[in-house]
Amino acid sequence: MLYGLPPFYSRNTAEMYDNILNKPLQLKPNISNAAKHILEGLLQKDRTLRLGHSHDFEEIKNHMFFSPINWDDLTAKKLTPPFNPNVTGPNDLRHFDTEFTDEPVSSSIGCSPDSSLITASIKEAAE
Numbered sequence: 276m277l278y279g280l281p282p283f284y285s286r287n288t289a290e291m292y293d294n295i296l297n298k299p300l301q302l303k304p305n306i307s308n309a310a311k312h313i314l315e316g317l318l319q320k321d322r323t324l325r326l327g328h329s330h331d332f333e334e335i336k337n338h339m340f341f342s343p344i345n346w347d348d349l350t351a352k353k354l355t356p357p358f359n360p361n362v363t364g365p366n367d368l369r370h371f372d373t374e375f376t377d378e379p380v381s382s383s384i385g386c387s388p389d390s391s392l393i394t395a396s397i398k399e400a401a402e
């Protein structure tokens with residue numbers, strides 16, 4: 276997210292989908308030219324004109340928005356992450372809000388062999 280809500284956002288899901296399909300992209304004027312240009316490219320309705328269509332990730336990687344990134348150093352894991360959480364292991368959830376870790380697992384993610392909904396939360400699975 277470069278700023279606030281997504282460009283086509285609406286609380287009404289049907290209206291949001293309609294906005295995505297039919298409304299022109301309107302961006303706030305307070306973003307950089309590079310950010311505006313990449314959003315316009317990625318959110319192009321005509322997929323043949325969309326950023327990354329012709330040269331895949333190379334086209335996106337070489338966009339001016341990503342010019343500060345040294346891709347060779349990133350690939351070689353030489354860059355220091357901006358935030359490195361102090362955790363005790365893969366099940367340490369202290370940096371996640373309980374609003375999310377207490378949510379039941381979606382039925383689209385996992386079902387038991389008898390097709391009943393798995394209701395364990397992420398937090399319960401980590402215990």
